[in-house]
Amino acid sequence: MQGQAQQQAYDRGITIFSPDGRLYQVEYAREAVKRGTASIGIRAEDGVVLVADKRARSPLMEPASVEKIHKADDHVGVASAGHVADARQLIDFARRQAQVNRLRYGEAIGIETLTKEITDHIQQYTQIGGARPFGVALIVGGIENGEPRLFETDPSGTPYEWQALSIGANRSDVREFLEENYSEDIGIEAAIGLALEALAEVNDDDGLTPDGVGVATIEVDDEDFHERSAEEKESILADHDLLASKEDDAAEDATGDADESGTDEGGADE
Amino acid sequence: MQGQAQQQAYDRGITIFSPDGRLYQVEYAREAVKRGTASIGIRAEDGVVLVADKRARSPLMEPASVEKIHKADDHVGVASAGHVADARQLIDFARRQAQVNRLRYGEAIGIETLTKEITDHIQQYTQIGGARPFGVALIVGGIENGEPRLFETDPSGTPYEWQALSIGANRSDVREFLEENYSEDIGIEAAIGLALEALAEVNDDDGLTPDGVGVATIEVDDEDFHERSAEEKESILADHDLLASKEDDAAEDATGDADESGTDEGGADE
Amino acid sequence: MQGQAQQQAYDRGITIFSPDGRLYQVEYAREAVKRGTASIGIRAEDGVVLVADKRARSPLMEPASVEKIHKADDHVGVASAGHVADARQLIDFARRQAQVNRLRYGEAIGIETLTKEITDHIQQYTQIGGARPFGVALIVGGIENGEPRLFETDPSGTPYEWQALSIGANRSDVREFLEENYSEDIGIEAAIGLALEALAEVNDDDGLTPDGVGVATIEVDDEDFHERSAEEKESILADHDLLASKEDDAAEDATGDADESGTDEGGADE
């Protein structure tokens, strides 16, 4: 009890450190990320793979409107987890930065440069009062100098580079799965399979549906962001034996009105 | 009790996350939406239907002044639920965006573009202090590239695309009804009927009155927003056997001074 | 008790929603309206009638200085109830809007347009912090395109159109009286009588005095705001057998120093 009371004393705003040097509001923003459905990024030898859990909460909702994977520039994709509206703000910010870079320097923005411009923007919201931190994490992936790069941004504004990572729900379990199964020389199609397997592993449902997942790749060859169509996704899921039976699909969609918190919690029970 | 006390500690402003990563003020704004009378949107094959519960709280009040359905541009209609004055602000914002688009690009604004400009505007009020979130949800419907599109905005600033949806009072019940009865190949007149049936299903009263509902359509053919007249509505209600008997009408209007909360609660008991 | 304590937690400013989605400060501003003396508006076939209870709290006070009915433009009158100084701000705002309209478009402002400019202005004070809502309601009446129109603004910034309405003290009782006695084809002189009867019905005193009521009309014929003189009022009151005897008049004026709250409570006991 006392610990809790003490914690409450220092968690009312981002301009206050706790006695042990923590920023509780930033840590709570991380909880908003955890409430979001998972997104996974994998750096393959020949490109970057972004996969996201995007199950809709009603069969009447357009799957395409569950925004988890975004194109930031021709050569950059971003997957998000957490507060959807916050993610949109950061994506818009990223797009503007990418455009400005093209205008100013006549070339595509570097993936690391872009990531750090985003995290510096996020940091401002953790030091100056009058606002709250962004309740969202991003996976920023793309091609830079012919090499695939894969970054994470978190609510504190720290950038990390990864070979493979997951954000959002079940982050630890997915990471464990990736650590056991990832190897640097993985090809892009195998990477898609690995990411979907990781997603299926932690999902409660019996398999995945084409509409319930998002898959995008940016390959070294053409340096171009591509989202896979429903047909392509169905074929991949079938290949990996991850395709949910029709009954499951219906069941999943019918979970109903549970989520209205603004985070991308999809069909997950609360 | 403890849970409640704890909740109170984090719900005093939109610049504070709760320890589990929630924004209580945004969730409370969703409650303001639920206090409003229902609005329903359905995407038909040949257009978009907007229907709203707009029962007045006195027979002396002009039915037309119960603002639930608005024209945002020639090809876009908006239905709202929740805080009426907040809805007006967002409608005004939407109209200005639509005008600017016509001036700048010489063409009608896209439904998705317009929706996202609205949600990005809403998001600002959930992150920067000194204001409160908008206590209103919108259904934005219209024709884009010859296709009917139907979107929702909520108080967190998240955009969703739907085939059919409801906002405001009894949202879950109406959605359930729509999920059971909607099919993608529905025609626009059938869609009007379906929406009115959904509304009647959850209403306490014995049927609907022409003045007590609003009906608007934007059809693919002419891409033009039309509100149905009282005569048209009476005829439709009669066709669907939803027309209230005169006695009910009077009873409904006489519920009196119950609502003065600023939300569009109409004749509903509190 | 608990309910009250809980309420207190969410009623300290307009930037805070309560857990059930209410804005307590706006609701309290409505209480300020209820503390004000009544104003009544009636839309007749041939014009609009504004009537107000404007009893002074001392025989030494100039009746004309009890401001309840205001001319906003040649064709628009406004009656108020609640915080007097707040009413003055909104009237000034309305006058400027009307002037601007004449300058910009060379024509008289529409009654609905004017009302909505006022309510949009009011709404700002319910969403942005650092101020309080306006503690006043207005009845805006006038002629637009040759038709009488009658609107209400409330502290939430919601506009309503009415056939007949009352704001301020005893709102429910007056409305009930109006609902029972109003008919759309009422003439303007009959409407004046009806409004005065409604006022007398709910007043504790035994009749009305010419100085204790304000009567203004805007008729379709000349689209011009007219306040009735004391003589005219006396004659009307006598015609309707509503004229207070002299003794009552004195008694009324002598209620003394009761009201100093800034609302237009007139001679009413507290």
Added chain:
Amino acid sequence: MQGQAQQQAYDRGITIFSPDGRLYQVEYAREAVKRGTASIGIRAEDGVVLVADKRARSPLMEPASVEKIHKADDHVGVASAGHVADARQLIDFARRQAQVNRLRYGEAIGIETLTKEITDHIQQYTQIGGARPFGVALIVGGIENGEPRLFETDPSGTPYEWQALSIGANRSDVREFLEENYSEDIGIEAAIGLALEALAEVNDDDGLTPDGVGVATIEVDDEDFHERSAEEKESILADHDLLASKEDDAAEDATGDADESGTDEGGADE
């Protein structure tokens, strides 16, 4: 006790309404007015009379420096009660408004116009946070179109027109006296006498001193503000048998250090 605790919850700033629609900070500012010594205004047939209790708290203090009656323009006088420094701010504001009117329109400002510019200024301090209301009331008197006019401003920013009124200490008692003794056809010299009698009636001391009262008139004839000299005041007091004996004068002055609250409490006991 509970009532008091509840009151405290809503009286910490002017941006908060209480649950019953009151603005406690404005009401407390009225208490500051009541702490000030009385000022009285009377509208005579041929001019306006301003009289004020301006007893000094030490014989060493210059009577002229007890500021209760001010000249705002040639044809306008202002008497105040309450917070002295606040009064000075409003007087300065009034003088600037009067000057601007002369510059802009080449004519003297109307008494009603001037009063309402003052009250609109006061209102701002009751709605926007970050400041406190003005703790002062004013009597604004002057000649407009050849007619004497007499107004009151209070801390809520409400303007009232009076035939005769009093502000500050013992307001109710003085008003009662005026109501009993005032008649509209009173002459200016009789009005001075009436005002001084009212003042003497409620004063604890045995009579008034020339230095302890301020008397100013603005007459219809010359439309010019005149303060009466000590000799004139002594003569008037003697005529009305209100002149204090010398011993009382000394006693009054010796009340000493009691008042240092910033209000014009003069020699009154606390």
Added chain:
Amino acid sequence: MQGQAQQQAYDRGITIFSPDGRLYQVEYAREAVKRGTASIGIRAEDGVVLVADKRARSPLMEPASVEKIHKADDHVGVASAGHVADARQLIDFARRQAQVNRLRYGEAIGIETLTKEITDHIQQYTQIGGARPFGVALIVGGIENGEPRLFETDPSGTPYEWQALSIGANRSDVREFLEENYSEDIGIEAAIGLALEALAEVNDDDGLTPDGVGVATIEVDDEDFHERSAEEKESILADHDLLASKEDDAAEDATGDADESGTDEGGADE
């Protein structure tokens, strides 16, 4: 106890009135004045006298650096009591106003004008939030139109004119002494003696030292501010039999580190 708790509820800032209409923060600022050593002003027939208690808290401190009497312009002197740094701000303000007057109008500023510019400046700090009142009182003395004038400013921003006054410690006792001994036809040298006697009367020490008092005069003859030298002061003190014996002087200086509160408490015990 209850009274105290209640008081605490309303004394946290200058934007809050207490229920009885008081501004506690202004009253507390007056306490800061009382904590300062005394300053005395006397208006003689032929000039103005300013005298101040300026005992240093260590023999190593330069007596000249205990700032109690300041030259504001050639013809104006100011004595202060209370918060030293605040006094400096107001003196600087006064000097700028005096300079501006000379530049703009080519003449020396009036004493009353200057005083009221200072008090209006002080008032701002008692109404607008985000700052605290000035914790200092001033005596402003000088020659205007050949006449000696003597004013006081207090933390509320009220100006008073005096024949003779004291501010700071023991204000009541000194005033009583002055009331008993002052007469209007006093000459300037006699006035110096009277002021020093008043100071000695309330001091605990056995006599005054030349360094422990400040003496300045502005005479009608030359309208020029003069501070008396140590020799002149010693001679005056000896003439009035007020000179402390050497032993007392040492004792006084050795009171040591007692005062570090920022007010000019000098050698006084706390």
Added chain:
Amino acid sequence: MQGQAQQQAYDRGITIFSPDGRLYQVEYAREAVKRGTASIGIRAEDGVVLVADKRARSPLMEPASVEKIHKADDHVGVASAGHVADARQLIDFARRQAQVNRLRYGEAIGIETLTKEITDHIQQYTQIGGARPFGVALIVGGIENGEPRLFETDPSGTPYEWQALSIGANRSDVREFLEENYSEDIGIEAAIGLALEALAEVNDDDGLTPDGVGVATIEVDDEDFHERSAEEKESILADHDLLASKEDDAAEDATGDADESGTDEGGADE
């Protein structure tokens, strides 16, 4: 308990001193530094050495993205400990200052000058409200006038110059180790060894890994910032017998999800 309660009363913002003259928020920011992994700086005869503990929290994370050592200008390196995103802000600030110096004066910025510009920037965040202090300490090392210089910045904004120092976790133990083993005439390669030995001394793990440490030098000869490659680091660690066995490496990397606090806590257990 009481001490703790008292502390809490003064630690909510950087605009509040505690009664004993401390700034708790600055002290809490120092705790954020202690939560970060260690960085070590040593001034050798022929250059400056920066060494940092940069163990990643997952084998999938790119070691290079654990930012502990930064190039600020050709001749300046900066090592950090604490809040990563805050460090990035200060590094950016330092880079801009270095650039501006080159542009303005055509020469490299001095190490002391640069450090003090950083600390002055930090100080602002400890005195003006509305923000929090920087939760990071920096070691700024470089060559100035041919001499190696080594500085520290802390969250209070104080600059210190050192011969050898450590920031972050285990600061006291590392300093003790350095005090015992450092001598001024140490060569740069020996200094690298000393720093790594100090790091190994306080680490729980059995040896260091090339990826788990960062090593940078700025030598007097070329005044150029160089980071050592993984191969060079492996060779140095082997030379000093500090190389972890492969098993330890794996174990270290697998500590998993422990750290998500935004500080650079690496693989350390919490």
Added chain:
Amino acid sequence: MQGQAQQQAYDRGITIFSPDGRLYQVEYAREAVKRGTASIGIRAEDGVVLVADKRARSPLMEPASVEKIHKADDHVGVASAGHVADARQLIDFARRQAQVNRLRYGEAIGIETLTKEITDHIQQYTQIGGARPFGVALIVGGIENGEPRLFETDPSGTPYEWQALSIGANRSDVREFLEENYSEDIGIEAAIGLALEALAEVNDDDGLTPDGVGVATIEVDDEDFHERSAEEKESILADHDLLASKEDDAAEDATGDADESGTDEGGADE
């Protein structure tokens, strides 16, 4: 206890006076000064002496980086005690003022003028909210018109002139020592000795070290700021028999990590 609770009620910001007229935050800032190591200033016949306790908290720290004595202009030195980073801000401010004076008037700034510009700057931070007072005191010494001058600034913004003074730790004891031993006709070398003796008197250690003290002089002859070298200091300490034995030196330096509070507490135990 009660006293303490009461104190807490008024010490949360510099915009609040306590009921007895005190500014607690300014008094707490004085405590920050007392936490700093001592600085001493002495005005000799032929110049000004500044001496400071600048023991480092580790033998690895550069003694020169313990900033206690600063050159503000050629002819002005400043010694500080308290918050180091705050001192740097004021020194920078002082340097800019001195430069501006040379640019504007073509001459060296006066010592009194400079001091008062600093104290006026400090005062701002004690009256306007949103910041905290400066937690530092300064001794400002220099030559003005051929005369040595010596001033103190404190956190309230009050300037004092002294013959000899001390700030920081043990202020009272050092002052007592100075009061007993200072005479106005002291020569500059004797003054250095006196200051060092005063420092040694209150130090716990057995003697002083050359690196542990700072000594600077500004002499009348050349009006130039000079800091004494380590050799000169060693010689002076030896002459006065104040030189610590080598063992003590080591012991002193080894006190270790005690101080990290941002004040210049040096080797002092806490």
